[in-house]
Amino acid sequence: MDTEQLKPILEALFSATEKPLAINFIYDLFSGDIDQPSKDDIRQAIHELVEKYESAGLELKQVASGFRFQIRPDYETWVARLWDQKPPRYSRALLETVALIAYRQPITRGEIEDIRGVSVSTNIIKTLQEREWVKLLGHKDLPGKPALYGTTKEFLDYFNLKSLNELPTLSEIKDLNQYHPELSFADKNLN
């Protein structure tokens, strides 16, 4: 099967499901066929499709678990008019928790609490696990064997990312050495 035959089949597959499809998964779909395409053929066809949709209202996008058709964010305004429901909003507590898990995984709940300075509610962890953004990675060898959490591919898929590397880089912590004790100790506000 050549790329030209493969492309419409892939378009049909991507249109039929919301789940991202990985190259390996697509390859397996053709297994047993006499004219089974190679993984390279599939890769090439996908590459051409990505280009084909470059100026369309939908795009073929690579996220963590594979490729999927999605509506280009530029057209979100019009699409939103089709529905009256508001998108879900996430609390700062939830976002800070998931940010810590994403950047510091594997991390325990206690470590999250240390950095945030407040306790993390069970509901937040549960919501994150239910959304399949966060999973249990194991347990830390400490008294009480605290659970270690990490983010999932679904988390990356949700935020339209291919890998954790695509997360915005953490803002730099200013080096404590930049700080001159003699200046700050001149602080006369002690009263």
Place this chain on the structure above:
Amino acid sequence: MDTEQLKPILEALFSATEKPLAINFIYDLFSGDIDQPSKDDIRQAIHELVEKYESAGLELKQVASGFRFQIRPDYETWVARLWDQKPPRYSRALLETVALIAYRQPITRGEIEDIRGVSVSTNIIKTLQEREWVKLLGHKDLPGKPALYGTTKEFLDYFNLKSLNELPTLSEIKDLNQYHPELSFADKNLN
């Protein structure tokens, strides 16, 4: 707005919903916009899109109530394989939600959220309504007049029950062991 600007917006709209969109409906979506396209512009853009997708795996097709994207039937074989490979499953959240609706109906979404301790996504309710397991019963006299949900006859039929009374009581469920062949308790394939 010219046809070239209109086309990707229409692609986005048609990809976002399975419902056929009529020209008048699309025209109304733009009402209030400074550069609202005319119905003829919309018709022209749709015409060009139909041509654009002529050899693709999906087609822009006119049906009785308007136009919609649909998968081209030629690719049925492959799409069917997709479903064989990925049998769909319901999430834990959905099962808990439908169980609560069954046992506590009439119940509001807020009450389900209170008991579950996490928010219930609109998609879950939508999926349950589309499956015809859950229906809207009315509204509660509270601010916002929240919707009251209950299960349907189809729900009872699916689970082979004559009435809700045939559902085991909570204390019976709690006493149940792992093994209970007639209720297929050996089955652990979810969760």
Place this chain on the structure above:
Amino acid sequence: MSNDPTQPSLIEPLMSSSVKNASNQSEMPFALVQGEPLTMIPQDLYIPPDALQVFLDAFEGPLDLLLYLIKRQNLDVLNIPIAMITKQYMEYIDLMDTMALELAAEYLVMAAMLAEIKSRMLLPRPDECSEEDDPRAELIRRLQEYEQFKKAAEDMDALDRLERDIFLTNIEVPNFEVEMPLPDVKMNDLLMAFRDVVNRAEQFASHHVQREPLSVRERMVLVLEKLSSDQFTSFLDFFDVSEGRMGVVVSFLAILELLKESMIELVQSENYAPIYIKAI
């Protein structure tokens, strides 16, 4: 308590020093007070007492409150005038205490930590002190680390994401011979899901899932189904004598329960007149 703006400010002494820094505050997220958006935390104005809880809720904890106080003064985290910040922090804590707001223990721990740092800074220091000796170092480290992740959470919130910026395609699958299968659910899975959710709810106390017999629940649903919201249905229509005494009792309990839960309205024009039921 009233929201009268002419009432003297409770926290004016605390706030007045920072009026000039108002512009520096604009990007800080805030909250909703009774549905009305408060785009920024009041700087020099009176905070209505019933907004104080919201004010406190706007912070993700003591580190967040401290960062806010520092930013509001346009200060560098690296160079906190500890005495001033401690004083402001303690004023907030006192105020919240006076208002009898439930104050998380973390806020009090922070207050103790600030007091300790302040007391240590009051002690004479040796001439050549290394930065490790600065009692503020640990606090600064924690503030910086928290600020870093606070920013990371904001950045993450700004990413394009599903349901808000990106929508997945939903394309019709025409009448293929092979229909998309619907997920199969076993009765057991449903029962276990119910058991688990009830067990969990009980662990967190306060909610117990009531146990009216399902026959009453089912009858409640039937009553609702029979009602249409713009019409009145006679009370008597809900009783079927052929169901016997039990059936009548179940109907009666269902109607009482619906009434208690504000799911229906009962109407009677005068004593002994017919009773009607109406949907909400």
